[in-house]
Amino acid sequence: RYFHFCKLPGRVMGIRLLRFTSMVIIVLLLVAGALTALLPNIKDDKMPNLRREPKTQSQSALDSFTLIMQTYNRTDLLLKLLNHYQAIPHLHKIIVVWNNIGEKTPEEMWNSLGPHPVPVVFKVQTVNRMRNRLQNFPELETKAVLMMDDDTLVSAHDLAFAFSVWQQFPGHIVGFVPRKHIFTPSGVYSYGSFELQSPGFGNGDHYSMVLIGAAFFHSGYLEDFQRQPESVYALIDETQNCDDIAMNFLVAKHTGKPSGVFVKPVDIRNLEKDTNSGYSGMWHRAEHLLQRSYCVNKLVNIYDGMPLKYSNIMISQFGFPNYANHKNKM
Amino acid sequence: RYFHFCKLPGRVMGIRLLRFTSMVIIVLLLVAGALTALLPNIKDDKMPNLRREPKTQSQSALDSFTLIMQTYNRTDLLLKLLNHYQAIPHLHKIIVVWNNIGEKTPEEMWNSLGPHPVPVVFKVQTVNRMRNRLQNFPELETKAVLMMDDDTLVSAHDLAFAFSVWQQFPGHIVGFVPRKHIFTPSGVYSYGSFELQSPGFGNGDHYSMVLIGAAFFHSGYLEDFQRQPESVYALIDETQNCDDIAMNFLVAKHTGKPSGVFVKPVDIRNLEKDTNSGYSGMWHRAEHLLQRSYCVNKLVNIYDGMPLKYSNIMISQFGFPNYANHKNKM
Numbered sequence: 001r002y003f004h005f006c007k008l009p010g011r012v013m014g015i016r017l018l019r020f021t022s023m024v025i026i027v028l029l030l031v032a033g034a035l036t037a038l039l040p041n042i043k044d045d046k047m048p049n050l051r052r053e054p055k056t057q058s059q060s061a062l063d064s065f066t067l068i069m070q071t072y073n074r075t076d077l078l079l080k081l082l083n084h085y086q087a088i089p090h091l092h093k094i095i096v097v098w099n100n101i102g103e104k105t106p107e108e109m110w111n112s113l114g115p116h117p118v119p120v121v122f123k124v125q126t127v128n129r130m131r132n133r134l135q136n137f138p139e140l141e142t143k144a145v146l147m148m149d150d151d152t153l154v155s156a157h158d159l160a161f162a163f164s165v166w167q168q169f170p171g172h173i174v175g176f177v178p179r180k181h182i183f184t185p186s187g188v189y190s191y192g193s194f195e196l197q198s199p200g201f202g203n204g205d206h207y208s209m210v211l212i213g214a215a216f217f218h219s220g221y222l223e224d225f226q227r228q229p230e231s232v233y234a235l236i237d238e239t240q241n242c243d244d245i246a247m248n249f250l251v252a253k254h255t256g257k258p259s260g261v262f263v264k265p266v267d268i269r270n271l272e273k274d275t276n277s278g279y280s281g282m283w284h285r286a287e288h289l290l291q292r293s294y295c296v297n298k299l300v301n302i303y304d305g306m307p308l309k310y311s312n313i314m315i316s317q318f319g320f321p322n323y324a325n326h327k328n329k330m
Numbered sequence: 331r332y333f334h335f336c337k338l339p340g341r342v343m344g345i346r347l348l349r350f351t352s353m354v355i356i357v358l359l360l361v362a363g364a365l366t367a368l369l370p371n372i373k374d375d376k377m378p379n380l381r382r383e384p385k386t387q388s389q390s391a392l393d394s395f396t397l398i399m400q401t402y403n404r405t406d407l408l409l410k411l412l413n414h415y416q417a418i419p420h421l422h423k424i425i426v427v428w429n430n431i432g433e434k435t436p437e438e439m440w441n442s443l444g445p446h447p448v449p450v451v452f453k454v455q456t457v458n459r460m461r462n463r464l465q466n467f468p469e470l471e472t473k474a475v476l477m478m479d480d481d482t483l484v485s486a487h488d489l490a491f492a493f494s495v496w497q498q499f500p501g502h503i504v505g506f507v508p509r510k511h512i513f514t515p516s517g518v519y520s521y522g523s524f525e526l527q528s529p530g531f532g533n534g535d536h537y538s539m540v541l542i543g544a545a546f547f548h549s550g551y552l553e554d555f556q557r558q559p560e561s562v563y564a565l566i567d568e569t570q571n572c573d574d575i576a577m578n579f580l581v582a583k584h585t586g587k588p589s590g591v592f593v594k595p596v597d598i599r600n601l602e603k604d605t606n607s608g609y610s611g612m613w614h615r616a617e618h619l620l621q622r623s624y625c626v627n628k629l630v631n632i633y634d635g636m637p638l639k640y641s642n643i644m645i646s647q648f649g650f651p652n653y654a655n656h657k658n659k660m
Contacts (some may be wrong), residue, residue: 157533165643178648178656194654203487204650262648268658312649313495314656318508318592318642320534324524326508326644328595 064092065144065163065216070133072099073279075106077271078150082110085148086117088159092142094120097133101125130282131236131243136222143170145222149213151281155267161317162263166216169261173251175215176265178207181296181308189300191245191292206310209248210260214268217251224250231302235295241282242295249299249307258311266321394422395474395493395546400463402429403609405436407601408480412440415478416447418489422472424450427465429458460612461566461573466552473500475552479543481611485597491647492593496546499591503581505545506595508537511626511638519630521575521622536640539578540590544598547581554580561632565625571612572625579629579637588641596651 067085071078078096086094098105105122121139125132133147144166146159154176166174180192194205225247236243251259272280282288300306318326397415401408408426416424428435435452451469455462463477474496476489484506496504510522524535555577566573581589602610612618630636648656 160533161642168643194649194657203490204647205656206648262656264646264656265658312491312647313498314646314648316594316644316646317534318536318644319524320642323535326535326592326594327524328598 061142062144062167064090064142065146065166066092066140066142066219067094067146067148068097068133068137068140069094069148069150070097070099070130071150072128073277074150074275075100076277077275079106080271080274081148081150081153082120084153084156086120088156090160090163091118091146093118093139095137095139096120096122097135098122098124099128099132101128129237130240131233134222134225134243134247136219136226140219140222143219144216145219146216147212147214149281151270151272151275152214153269153271154214154265157317157320158263158265158267161320162216165261165263165315170218171251171255172258173210173212173215173217173248173260174263175210175212175217175260176263176268177211177214178260178262179209179211180205180207180310181209181306183306189293189296189306191289191296193289204312206312207260207262208252208258208308208310209245210262212244212247214265215260217247221247221251221254224254229302232299235298235302239291239295241288241291242299245292245295246299249303252309253303253307256307256309258309260311261313261315262311263315266317391472392474392497394420394472395476395496396422396470396472396549397424397476397478398427398463398467398470399424399478399480400427400429400460401480402458403607404480404605405430406607407605409436410601410604411478411480411483412450414483414486416450418486420490420493421448421476423448423469425467425469426450426452427463428452428454429462431455431458459567460570461563464552464555464573464577466549466556470549470552473549474546475549476546477542477544479611481600481602481605482544483599483601484544484595487647487650488593488595488597491650492546495591495593495645500548501581501585502588503540503542503545503547503578503590504593505540505542505547505590506593506598507541507544508590508592509539509541510535510537510640511539511636513636519623519626519636521619521626523619534642536642537590537592538582538588538638538640539575540592542574542577544595545590547577551577551581551584554584559632562629565628565632569621569625571618571621572629575622575625576629579633582639583633583637586637586639588639590641591643591645592641593645596647 067088069078069081069085082094082096085091096105105124107122110116110120110122121137123132123135123137123139144163146163148154158176162174162176166172180194182190182192184190228246228250232246236246248259285291316325397418399408399411399415412424412426415421426435435454437452440446440450440452451467453462453465453467453469474493476493478484488506492504492506496502510524512520512522514520558576558580562576566576578589615621646655
């Protein structure tokens with residue numbers, strides 16, 4: 001016999017109908033969900049995904065980087081560079097390390113000339129130290145750091161490409177300025193230059209450091225730097241130099257591989273000459289290179305060994321800027 | 331009271347002396363072993379280890395590679411190339427895939443002109459198939475394979491450098507000839523050329539394949555290739571083409587990354603014109619490129635998706651051949 005709806009009391013009928021309707025709705029939702037799951041995935045790799053769509057300000061920690069720029073006595077250059085760097089793709093925030101002790105930052109002027117594409121934080125320092133830029137800033141939210149000297153202008157194309165390279169080599173210092181060390185039979189190291197080719201190197205050259213004044217590296221290394229021996233801080237403070245060499249030692253020791261990956265820049269410029277302050281960089285000091293050799297040897301003592309490793313890999317961007325830069329006559 | 335040696339019987343005395351002497355020797359050996367362990371390690375990284383000393387014929391499986399060269403109707407080019415490739419550093423063995431069905435190999439002549447730096451094996455084939463070179467040859471002992479077309483001459487410098495790059499990217503096809511695929515809105519793929527820049531690509535170009543006719547790759551991929559669906563073999567046999575595209579699909583699917591790493595060659599030459607046989611390569615056939623587009627689409631069907639990924643990384647050797655190829659005016 002079949003079920004007669006009509007014969008049931010109204011209240012029971014209502015509840016049963018409610019239950020029945022709820023079940024139907026649930027079943028329909030499940031079916032819809034299943035259908036959605038069965039839809040073909042729009043795979044990213046069907047489209048060239050070289051250029052991601054511009055993201056909003058809530059950039060994911062992995063997809064963007066923080067620019068850290070230390071500045072001393074070259075505020076005119078700083079402001080010129082900020083206008084350029086503030087618009088670089090994938091930039092999350094800028095941290096300006098203000099080494100002009102006792103001097104007001106240009107924050108007010110900066111704000112009056114807003115809005116700006118990204119937030120800029122002026123970190124006022126109490127002592128003018130080279131290693132101020134290697135603090136683990138609480139404002140740092142991204143995995144990647146771009147560190148730039150306050151007189152160096154790198155093109156947006158170079159930075160976008162180098163950032164994509166860093167994302168493939170996140171444990172390395174990925175940057176535009178390679179340097180090397182040389183081991184001499186006497187057991188003493190020298191900070192090498194490329195003007196003189198090493199004897200026995202008929203097969204090209206190599207580098208063992210990438211300077212952090214124009215490079216991307218993982219923000220975790222700033223954390224690690226806070227745990228360096230006091231002697232490392234003392235060395236950097238004594239010379240007002242070598243913080244970049246120290247970072248390369250740290251990274252090489254950590255990875256057991258060459259610390260850096262060199263990306264050949266297409267357009268990198270030093271704006272030193274353009275400053276009104278008359279101040280030219282530390283590297284003009286007569287003792288600059290000798291200091292760096294001194295630092296290499298001191299760090300080898302502190303590290304009880306030489307962790308730096310050589311690489312001869314040079315990375316360029318395929319098909320840029322010359323469309324056929326990869327062509328060869330076969 | 332103390333122990334008097336002299337008062338003991340001779341035999342007991344002898345055994346105890348023997349034990350005592352043995353103990354002394356053991357202790358001395360342990361001390362010597364401990365001292366040896368405490369000696370400072372001679373670290374490799376104190377010396378530039380870019381160039382390893384020439385190894386003996388018992389090269390470690392990781393430090394050397396096997397050249398696999400398939401040949402058809404160009405024995406004069408083959409022999410010319412063998413004279414060049416037999417002397418490449420880090421070469422372990424050469425496997426010649428002999429597609430000249432029914433024809434004697436030049437093995438006798440080769441042996442009569444010995445000795446040779448490495449062993450050469452002539453693998454006689456029964457059918458002239460493009461995919462013969464993708465067998466998992468039992469003679470293959472190294473982790474790395476260098477695959478070369480029988481009309482392609484790459485300099486020793488390029489090969490030594492590319493091998494060192496492969497050792498850093500062992501899961502990739504590291505080679506000298508990049509290609510790309512293009513996705514069209516109709517859903518049909520095309521095998522791309524670089525003569526026409528993709529619209530919207532003002533920022534350089536990219537590649538999604540590295541051809542195996544001039545490349546290093548892991549020998550494990552030859553094993554994997556034996557497990558491809560029959561439809562892949564049928565496609566390659568039908569077109570006598572596309573084995574390299576199929577390998578790029580295999581590698582990309584396996585790694586989830588771009589299949590290849592492009593190393594920009596300094597000196598790569600096609601010797602086609604130099605052959606006396608009058609035979610020019612398959613790529614001169616009118617339908618060659620159209621076939622490759624056809625293969626891309628067929629493989630997407632077989633793989634039920636497009637596994638190829640794009641890369642724009644171009645690797646060159648730092649400081650070679652131009653000593654200052656990394657310099658820029660700052």
